Structures are given as structure tokens and as C-alpha cells.
Amino acid sequence: MSRRTMALLSQWTSRVFSVDMDGETVYFKIHDTQTGKGGKEVLRMFGNIQKGASCYSLLVSSGEKIHSARFHWKLKDKLSTALPPQCRFSPMCSFLPGVRDSLVHGYFLQAPSSDSSATTERLLRQWLRLDDPLLVCSYLHEENTPRWIQHLWNTEQNHGIVPSEAPESHPATLNLINSDVFYSFQAARDVLQKCADIIPEAASVLELLPCDGDMEARSKPDFPIIVLEGLDATGKTTLTESLRDALGATLLRSPPPCLSPWRARFDQEPPILRRAFYALGNYITAQQIYSQTSKTPVIIDRFWHSTAAYAIATAVNGPVCDLPAEGSELYRWPSDLLQPSVVFLLTLDPEERKRRLKDRGQGETKEEHELDLNQVFRLRVEEAYKRISGPTCISVDASSSAEQVLRQVLLLIKAKRYL
Ligand SMILES: Nc1ncnc2c1ncn2[C@@H]1O[C@H](COP(=O)(O)OP(=O)(O)OP(=O)(O)O)[C@@H](O)[C@H]1O
Ligand SMILES: Nc1ccn([C@@H]2O[C@H](COP(=O)(O)O)[C@@H](O)[C@H]2O)c(=O)n1
Numbered sequence: 001m002s003r004r005t006m007a008l009l010s011q012w013t014s015r016v017f018s019v020d021m022d023g024e025t026v027y028f029k030i031h032d033t034q035t036g037k038g039g040k041e042v043l044r045m046f047g048n049i050q051k052g053a054s055c056y057s058l059l060v061s062s063g064e065k066i067h068s069a070r071f072h073w074k075l076k077d078k079l080s081t082a083l084p085p086q087c088r089f090s091p092m093c094s095f096l097p098g099v100r101d102s103l104v105h106g107y108f109l110q111a112p113s114s115d116s117s118a119t120t121e122r123l124l125r126q127w128l129r130l131d132d133p134l135l136v137c138s139y140l141h142e143e144n145t146p147r148w149i150q151h152l153w154n155t156e157q158n159h160g161i162v163p164s165e166a167p168e169s170h171p172a173t174l175n176l177i178n179s180d181v182f183y184s185f186q187a188a189r190d191v192l193q194k195c196a197d198i199i200p201e202a203a204s205v206l207e208l209l210p211c212d213g214d215m216e217a218r219s220k221p222d223f224p225i226i227v228l229e230g231l232d233a234t235g236k237t238t239l240t241e242s243l244r245d246a247l248g249a250t251l252l253r254s255p256p257p258c259l260s261p262w263r264a265r266f267d268q269e270p271p272i273l274r275r276a277f278y279a280l281g282n283y284i285t286a287q288q289i290y291s292q293t294s295k296t297p298v299i300i301d302r303f304w305h306s307t308a309a310y311a312i313a314t315a316v317n318g319p320v321c322d323l324p325a326e327g328s329e330l331y332r333w334p335s336d337l338l339q340p341s342v343v344f345l346l347t348l349d350p351e352e353r354k355r356r357l358k359d360r361g362q363g364e365t366k367e368e369h370e371l372d373l374n375q376v377f378r379l380r381v382e383e384a385y386k387r388i389s390g391p392t393c394i395s396v397d398a399s400s401s402a403e404q405v406l407r408q409v410l411l412l413i414k415a416k417r418y419l
Contacts, residue, residue: 001154002133004063008104009135009155011096016164017057018171019092019108025318027166030150030159046141046148049110054117055139056124057150059094059106062133065179066195066272071133072105073270079107082123084116095171103175106135128153170322172315176330179272180311182279183334185210191276199273201262208258209280210287218338221293223249224418225338227303229385230346231378233356235398235405239346240301242406247419249297252288254306255281271315278307279334286338297419304333305343305388313380320379326387333390340391341418344409346398347382350375392416 001009008015018027049055060075062068079089089107096102111117124136136153139161150159172180182188189209192202226243228236244251255263259281266277282304289298312330316322324330333339348356386393394412398405413419 002061002063005061005133005135005154008059008061009152011102012152012157013159014096015094016097016167016171017092017094017161019057019090020317021090021108025166027164028161029164031162046139052114053110053112054114054120056109056111056120057092057106057137057139058109058124059092059104059135060133061104061135066191068104068133069179069270069272070198075107079109083109084111084119086113086116087111087120093171095167095174097167099174100177101175103171124153169324170316170318172317173324173328173330176312176315176324180275180315181308181330182276183332185280185283185334185336188276188279188283191272192280195273199265199269201265202273205259205262205277205280208284210283214287218290221289221298221341223293223295223297224342224413225289225293225298225300225340226413226418227300227305227340227343227391228346229302229305229343229393230398231348231353231381233353233360234346234348235356235402236301236346238402239344239398239405239409240299242402243299243409246406246410247297247299247413249299250292250295251299251301252285252292253301254278254285254303256284256288258284271311275307275311278311282307282337289338289340300340303340303343304337304390305345305385305393308388309381309384312384313377316380319376320383323380323383323387328387331384331387331389333388342413342416343391343393344412345385345393345395346405347395348398350378352399 013030016027016029018025046055058075060068060072062071079087083089088110091105092108093103093105095104109120111120121138124134127134128136138151138153140149140151141147142149148161150161151157152159177183178187178191182191189206192206196202196206226249228240228243230236240251240253243249255278259277262277266274269277285300285303289300292298308331312323316324386395396405396409396412400408
């Protein structure tokens with residue numbers, strides 16, 4: 001048993017477990033006796049479970065972050081293909097309230113019939129024997145009582161389960177730093193260095209990175225550095241191109257085009273690798289900005305706001321009120337990353353954004369449906385954008401014509417003396 005697994009087991013009774021099921025999150029903990037009474041919430045969750053179904057939880061307990069993240073990521077595919085088709089699985093996690101980096105991820109499984117449950121059990125026992133970094137539990141309903149028992153396979157221990165209050169901040173925030181958001185060049189580079197032997201493309205990205213000496217603070221730029229941010233189809237490309245022409249500026253983007261050959265590869269990886277890749281893209285773009293800013297104004301299509309806001313809004317998967325509170329250290333600007341003179345955040349009414357996506361030839365039928373489902377995600381991204389600290393961020397209503405939006409932004413640039 002690994003040290004990490006032993007540590008997890010030694011805190012088992014202090015841990016809170018959460019399961020995301022049917023759009024709701026249910027929190028429960030275990031009771032140090034075997035007879036914890038299942039309260040209403042736990043019963044509601046288990047009550048939704050089909051009568052006669054067997055339930056299991058799988059938590060990934062590996063000590064090494066990247067290994068653990070990739071294992072958890074691939075486990076989803078493994079579950080989709082190996083489990084009997086009638087089985088359902090939902091995201092779950094376990095954490096120590098208020099303890100940084102204590103979050104472990106996993107899945108909650110339901111096997112609706114005795115056949116599917118037998119196959120599931122056989123499979124899970126095989127996986128455990130393979131020395132996979134898994135903690136496996138099954139949940140048993142005591143007949144004619146409201147009590148549920150959690151049976152931990154790894155130690156053959158039984159505990160009653162009881163409901164737990166939702167934590168003060170979303171559990172994902174416990175592990176955000178250096179797993180979803182990287183606040184220094186070195187922290188993001190470390191991740192790519194550690195995975196270079198398993199992902200050869202990481203070595204190619206590492207070769208493009210600036211040297212440590214190049215990261216040191218530079219003198220104040222001669223010309224303004226203007227970043228355009230916003231959700232997809234809010235008009236960033238259109239506006240950055242017209243600003244470039246209007247100001248005689250240099251147009252850059254993050255991630256920079258030199259990373260394009262590897263972007264799709266990292267987009268397939270779990271957040272720790274994907275986010276480290278995008279974080280590093282900002283540092284490469286920063287180098288390009290440094291080499292231009294003594295010659296012309298620089299316009300940038302997406303920068304740090306996109307990296308941090310999307311990462312936070314993806315990890316924290318509840319309503320907007322679940323985001324880290326305004327002023328949280330999680331919204332800070334990395335101290336070693338160039339700060340632009342100003343950031344313009346393009347905002348757009350969701351209907352108009354959908355219309356523009358449609359006109360662009362996207363967002364029909366299935367995609368359109370997904371966008372609708374993702375409405376809460378979009379609200380979280382927009383709110384996270386606004387909470388990021390560092391350079392001045394000005395929201396711009398981008399619903400008028402392209403010419404009017406350009407005029408509005410040019411006026412702001414002049415009025416605020418960025419030029
Ligand atoms: N102000 C505007 N009024 C109407 N249509 C616009 C306006 N600005 C851009 N568009 C159109 O909306 C679509 C999306 O614009 P654009 O590609 O500039 O957005 P974007 O933010 O760069 O998107 P993405 O992030 O997905 O690349 C394009 O078809 C563009 O021509
Ligand atoms: N600086 C950046 C830029 C982008 N991202 C991520 O890419 C996605 C949006 O990019 P589009 O090219 O589709 O507009 C989004 O999922 C961001 O997570 C980033 O992280 N950092």
C-alpha cells in the first residue's frame with residue numbers, strides 16, 4: 001500500500017465525501033461506529049438509486065499529482081467501456097474541509113441488477129489486485145432501516161454514513177493551486193518537465209520556453225500593451241485586427257502560433273497538464289511582447305485572464321456563488337508574468353453570441369444544445385474574468401456593430417491615456 005493511500009486511510013473518518021448526481025451535489029461523511037443514521041440528504045441521494053441497485057465508490061489515491069490526474073482521467077474511459085452498459089457512474093470526490101491539497105477524485109457507481117453488480121464487483125476486484133491506486137467502497141442498505149453502511153474493501157472496514165454540510169468553499173478550491181492554476185513560470189514548467197518521458201510533445205514545448213534569466217522584470221514598456229478578452233464569438237478576433245490597423249500595432253495571441261502543433265494534444269490531457277500548457281503559452285507571448293513594445297503598441301488576443309478564468313470556472317463546477325469569493329488569492333496575477341497596460345473584456349448578450357456563432361457556421365443543433373447546457377459554465381467564466389486582479393480590466397458591451405465597438409474601445413484608450 002502506498003504512503004499516500006495509508007495517509008488517506010488514517011484520515012478516513014475525518015473526510016467528507018461528495019457525489020455529483022443528477023445536477024445536485026450530496027455531501028456525506030462516515031461515522032466511526034457502524035450505525036450512523038442516514039439523514040435526509042444522504043437518503044435522498046441513495047433514495048434516487050433504483051431499488052436493488054448496488055453502489056460503489058472509487059477514489060484515486062496515488063501520491064504523485066500528474067500520475068493521479070492521468071489515472072483519474074483515463075478511469076472515466078475505462079469505466080465507460082468496461083462496465084456493463086446498464087451501470088451509471090457520477091463524479092465524486094473526498095476532502096478534508098479547509099485542508100489544502102487534500103482533495104482526491106473518483107467516481108460513484110450504480111449497478112442496477114444482480115448481474116451487473118456481479119460483473120462490476122469482479123472488475124473492481126481485478127483492478128484492486130493490479131495495484132491500481134484505488135480505494136474501493138461498496139454501500140449496503142440495512143434492510144428495514146434508514147441506515148447505509150460504507151464497506152471499505154482495502155481494509156475490510158465498515159462505517160455508517162451520515163450527511164455532511166456543504167463546505168464553506170467549493171472542494172475544488174482546495175487543490176486549485178498548481179493543479180489547475182499556475183502562479184509562476186517555474187510551477188507550470190515543472191509539470192511539463194515531469195511528464196516529458198510519458199508525453200514526448202512536452203519536450204518540444206519545453207524547448208520553446210524562455211530561459212530563466214529572460215523572465216526577470218523589465219523596464220516599463222514604451223508603448224501600451226492591450227489585451228482583448230471574452231467568451232468565444234464575442235468579437236475578439238474582429239476587434240484585435242481592427243485595433244491593430246487603427247493603431248499601427250503588433251497583434252499577438254496567447255497561446256502563440258508556435259504552440260499550435262501541440263495544442264490539440266494537450267487539450268486531450270487532464271487539467272493539470274492542459275492548464276500548465278496554456279500558462280506557459282502566456283510566458284512565450286510575454287517574451288514576444290517584450291521584443292515588440294519598444295517599437296509599436298501591442299494588441300493581444302487572450303492572455304492570463306483566459307487561462308485563469310477558464311481553469312477556475314471548469315474546476316468549480318457548481319453555480320456562480322460556488323466560485324472563490326472576490327478578493328481570493330486564487331484570482332491573483334502571477335508575480336513573474338508581464339502585466340499589460342489594460343484588459344478589455346468583451347461582454348455579449350447570450351442570444352446575440354449564439355446568433356454570431358450560428359452566422360459563423362457553428363452552434364447548430366447538438367452544439368447549440370451543448371451551449372445551452374453550458375450556460376452556467378459561461379456565467380462562471382465571465383464572473384471569474386471580472387474577479388482577476390492585476391491590470392485594469394474594463395468590461396465593454398460588444399453588442400453594437402464592429403465599427404461602433406472599435407470606436408468605443410479607441411475612445412477608452414485615449415480617454416484613459418493608454419496611448
Ligand atoms: N460587433 C459585431 N457585430 C456583429 N458581428 C460581429 C461583431 N464582431 C464580430 N462579429 C462576428 O461574430 C463572429 C465572431 O467574431 P470573432 O471571431 O471576432 O469572435 P472571437 O471572440 O474571436 O471568437 P473565438 O474566441 O471563438 O475565436 C464572426 O462571424 C464576426 O464576423
Ligand atoms: N491564454 C489562453 C487562451 C486560451 N485558453 C484556453 O483555450 C480555450 C479558448 O480558446 P479559443 O481559441 O477557443 O478561443 C479555453 O478553453 C481556455 O481554457 C487558455 O487557457 N489561455
